[in-house]
Amino acid sequence: MPTRHLFPALADDFVFLENAGGSQVPACVADAIRHHLLRDCCQLGAGYPASDRATATVERAHRFMDRFVNGEGLGRVVLGSSSTSLLHVLAHAYAATIEPGDEVIVCEQGHEANIGCWTALEARGATIRWWRVDPATGSLSLDDLADLLSSRTRILAFAHVSNLLGEIVDVAAATRLAHEVGARVVVDGVAFAPHRAIDVAAWTCDFYAWSTYKVYGPHMGGLFGRFDAFAELRGPNHFFIPEDELPYKYELGGASHEGCAGLCGLAPLLGVLADHPAGVDLGADDCDRPTIEAAFEAMTALETPVQARLLDRLSAMPGVRIIGPGNADPDVRVATISFVHDRVDPATLVAAARDARVGIRHGHMYAHRLCTAMDIEPEPGVVRVSAVHYNEIAEADRVCDAIESTIR
Numbered sequence: 001m002p003t004r005h006l007f008p009a010l011a012d013d014f015v016f017l018e019n020a021g022g023s024q025v026p027a028c029v030a031d032a033i034r035h036h037l038l039r040d041c042c043q044l045g046a047g048y049p050a051s052d053r054a055t056a057t058v059e060r061a062h063r064f065m066d067r068f069v070n071g072e073g074l075g076r077v078v079l080g081s082s083s084t085s086l087l088h089v090l091a092h093a094y095a096a097t098i099e100p101g102d103e104v105i106v107c108e109q110g111h112e113a114n115i116g117c118w119t120a121l122e123a124r125g126a127t128i129r130w131w132r133v134d135p136a137t138g139s140l141s142l143d144d145l146a147d148l149l150s151s152r153t154r155i156l157a158f159a160h161v162s163n164l165l166g167e168i169v170d171v172a173a174a175t176r177l178a179h180e181v182g183a184r185v186v187v188d189g190v191a192f193a194p195h196r197a198i199d200v201a202a203w204t205c206d207f208y209a210w211s212t213y214k215v216y217g218p219h220m221g222g223l224f225g226r227f228d229a230f231a232e233l234r235g236p237n238h239f240f241i242p243e244d245e246l247p248y249k250y251e252l253g254g255a256s257h258e259g260c261a262g263l264c265g266l267a268p269l270l271g272v273l274a275d276h277p278a279g280v281d282l283g284a285d286d287c288d289r290p291t292i293e294a295a296f297e298a299m300t301a302l303e304t305p306v307q308a309r310l311l312d313r314l315s316a317m318p319g320v321r322i323i324g325p326g327n328a329d330p331d332v333r334v335a336t337i338s339f340v341h342d343r344v345d346p347a348t349l350v351a352a353a354r355d356a357r358v359g360i361r362h363g364h365m366y367a368h369r370l371c372t373a374m375d376i377e378p379e380p381g382v383v384r385v386s387a388v389h390y391n392e393i394a395e396a397d398r399v400c401d402a403i404e405s406t407i408r
């Protein structure tokens with residue numbers, strides 16, 4: 001079921017098509033944060049009523065996020081300020097375990113958040129190997145990955161979806177290959193998570209990061225890790241906190257309490273999308289896995305026609321080159337669509353969209369290495385139009401009209 005009415009920011013005439021940078025927030029998320037701050041804003045575990053409520057909120061958010069990624073019983077979700085910071089914490093924990101000869105595979109296609117923290121392990125004696133893209137398409141090959149893997153590989157880090165190309169990588173297949181040689185797999189799921197349900201149980205990857213502020217929630221990040229993978233590491237939190245006290249051992253200073261309240265506030269949104277009988281009254285503890293999956297299936301169904309319209313119109317414009325798959329199949333890509341024009345520069349096109357009251361952006365999107373590999377100047381980079389489930393075909397048409405008239 002459509003959910004535009006739940007997002008106050010969408011009531012305006014302005015069109016948000018910069019969702020890969022950050023999504024809008026439904027009122028239920030904002031209300032949950034406000035409620036927490038005005039009623040339950042205190043330290044956890046002190047034993048008085050407001051503290052008990054705050055403790056329950058933080059625990060509920062963690063349980064909900066474990067279910068959100070389908071990781072219940074397999075591992076825990078660590079919450080932090082961003083995916084970048086969580087991946088750095090993880091890489092730092094791995095740094096202490098690196099021995100000379102260990103190899104780390106990083107992927108040229110991804111956002112720098114899941115690259116730089118791993119290449120830094122070179123200073124600890126690791127050898128860095130690059131999973132390179134096809135320079136013409138930006139795509140990856142599993143055969144190339146198989147050639148890089150060996151018994152020396154400790155870690156494979158890559159993005160599930162490139163935040164520039166929108167292309168979906170086969171996480172299960174890449175994980176299978178890496179696990180055959182005993183490597184750990186760290187997936188950046190930031191550009192996937194706003195569009196499809198995360199399923200770490202099906203994919204069997206060891207770590208999976210995403211940004212909750214791109215999935216209709218507060219500005220935070222989540223990192224799922226499997227119990228057996230965490231067991232190889234020492235978490236960074238204080239020495240008197242036991243290693244098996246997950247996720248707290250990795251949550252320096254704890255997770256944002258009001259952010260946790262906001263995460264619980266996602267349940268009504270999912271309830272409406274999934275047509276759950278409780279609808280907007282659905283609580284986080286009652287938002288079960290089938291509801292989460294149904295909600296994301298509804299998002300995919302809402303987003304796919306908008307994705308098709310954007311691709312159809314943009315690819316038909318003279319001089320436009322889509323950077324990423326031209327195929328609108330939702331199994332191949334999400335609605336994060338980048339392009340360049342052979343004559344008009346990206347800044348001019350973004351300004352034309354802004355004048356038509358549409359927010360998009362241009363640049364390298366922190367996929368700096370991908371741009372270089374594809375021979376695209378990181379600045380001004382590409383123009384990126386990114387839709388999610390609440391965008392409409394009329395909005396796709398508005399941005400396309402603005403771009404088309406500028407190109408002419």
Ligand SMILES: Cc1ncc(COP(=O)(O)O)c(C=O)c1O
Pocket residue numbers: 020021081082083084085111113114159161162163188189190191210211220221
């Ligand atoms: C694919 C991808 N990975 C990682 C990040 C970084 O996320 P965060 O802002 O939570 O650190 C982004 C942000 O745009 C992204 O698109």
